[in-house]
Amino acid sequence: MALVNEHFLKLPGNYLFADIAKRVNVFRTTRRQAGLISLGIGDVTQPLCPAVIEAMHRACDEMGTDEGFRGYGPEQGYDFLREAILKNDFLPRGIHLDIDEVFINDGAKSDTGNIQELIRWDNSVGVTDPIYPVYLDSNAMIGRAGTKDDEGRWSNVVYLPCTAENGFVPALPDRRVDVIYLCYPNNPTGTVLTKDELRKWVNYALKNDTLIFFDAAYEAYIQNPDIPHSIYEIRGARKCAIEFHSYSKTAGFTGVRCGYTIVPKDLTAATLQGERIPLNPLWLRRQSTKFNGTSYLSQRAAEAIYTPEGKSQVKETIAYYMQNASRLLDTLRGLGLEVYGGENAPYVWMRTPDGVSSWQFFEQMLYGAQVVCTPGVGFGPSGEGYVRFTAFGSHEQTEEAIERIEKWMKR
Numbered sequence: 001m002a003l004v005n006e007h008f009l010k011l012p013g014n015y016l017f018a019d020i021a022k023r024v025n026v027f028r029t030t031r032r033q034a035g036l037i038s039l040g041i042g043d044v045t046q047p048l049c050p051a052v053i054e055a056m057h058r059a060c061d062e063m064g065t066d067e068g069f070r071g072y073g074p075e076q077g078y079d080f081l082r083e084a085i086l087k088n089d090f091l092p093r094g095i096h097l098d099i100d101e102v103f104i105n106d107g108a109k110s111d112t113g114n115i116q117e118l119i120r121w122d123n124s125v126g127v128t129d130p131i132y133p134v135y136l137d138s139n140a141m142i143g144r145a146g147t148k149d150d151e152g153r154w155s156n157v158v159y160l161p162c163t164a165e166n167g168f169v170p171a172l173p174d175r176r177v178d179v180i181y182l183c184y185p186n187n188p189t190g191t192v193l194t195k196d197e198l199r200k201w202v203n204y205a206l207k208n209d210t211l212i213f214f215d216a217a218y219e220a221y222i223q224n225p226d227i228p229h230s231i232y233e234i235r236g237a238r239k240c241a242i243e244f245h246s247y248s249k250t251a252g253f254t255g256v257r258c259g260y261t262i263v264p265k266d267l268t269a270a271t272l273q274g275e276r277i278p279l280n281p282l283w284l285r286r287q288s289t290k291f292n293g294t295s296y297l298s299q300r301a302a303e304a305i306y307t308p309e310g311k312s313q314v315k316e317t318i319a320y321y322m323q324n325a326s327r328l329l330d331t332l333r334g335l336g337l338e339v340y341g342g343e344n345a346p347y348v349w350m351r352t353p354d355g356v357s358s359w360q361f362f363e364q365m366l367y368g369a370q371v372v373c374t375p376g377v378g379f380g381p382s383g384e385g386y387v388r389f390t391a392f393g394s395h396e397q398t399e400e401a402i403e404r405i406e407k408w409m410k411r
Helices: 006-010 016-030 050-063 079-093 108-118 133-140 195-208 279-290 296-304 308-334 358-369 395-409
Strands: 102-105 125-129 157-161 179-183 211-215 241-246 259-262 268-270 276-278 339-341 347-351 386-390
Touching: 016 358, 050 296, 050 308, 079 102, 079 259, 079 296, 102 108, 102 279, 108 133, 108 211, 108 241, 108 259, 108 279, 125 133, 179 195, 195 211, 276 279, 308 339, 308 347, 308 395, 358 386, 358 395
Parallel strands: 125 157, 125 179, 179 211, 211 241
Antiparallel strands: 102 259, 241 259, 268 276, 339 347, 347 386
């Protein structure tokens, strides 16, 4: 008989946002007249910018002609997009990469979940806490994370707490760790690392032969010019880090699906015999076998955000969301609440008042204000006592949510 992969049975019954959706549906069945506003899941609301729409239309027209039709595309992505990435995302920051180090994907979630296939199941893993759930869940699915205790901690994971008490700056591990996940600007806390802080991680990785998985999905939201947009701004990072990017939040591609991953040719991992193996060709082999590639239409759409018109239009949309973040920050602070993030990222991280648990506050706000947030504990043990708000709503939705929250909390 076929035997199930029992590591899946160790996972929580639902993915975090599926659990939120389930509770929201229960609310809707009992409060049919209540109109909910969601500041929970980080999906975008603003339309694709005109430059992207025009590019997709042109690509569709091409596909309808004999000379312009495209079938299977190259596994790493089309050169026109990879060259645009190198020219616009890295060269202006003094980062020189080879085109074969760029891998186009269908969004950062896929690659951040799949990248762990490149390493042995018994590698140790370190994560900042709280953290995007996909990192841990994908490692748990093959047994690398161990077992989960009653507080939500995996037995084989090194947790690096990020809380108000340490300024949301994680301390370096007090022992060697094989693989470390970093996400900056951070999801869920909305906080960032300075160049000096990020340099400490690169130096630690080089000293300890540690591999860093660096998720830069929200780098386009950085407002402070002193905050690094890429880990490769730090000398030596090419030898220790893989970096993930997404157009989902940068350009509203949550429904279009496109992003990219950088796997430097300098990056290696060891066999049990001590032989150093380059990871770049291994990732190409994996992608060629298990990934069908990103559609031609999506890649032409992504290319369009690098045009002068596209850059201007995307910048406007990002400013739109950051205005929401600013309004949330000002309002919640005005109510006397502790809030963080929201200045270089589209997320606002709030400590729950009076020691209320994350899920309890979620329920209270859901039924009291008809506003949906995300319980912080869903992102890890150090998220208990916090909730996350997203700035991805419309101005109108955000303002209405703010009014409801103010009215509810002043009762």
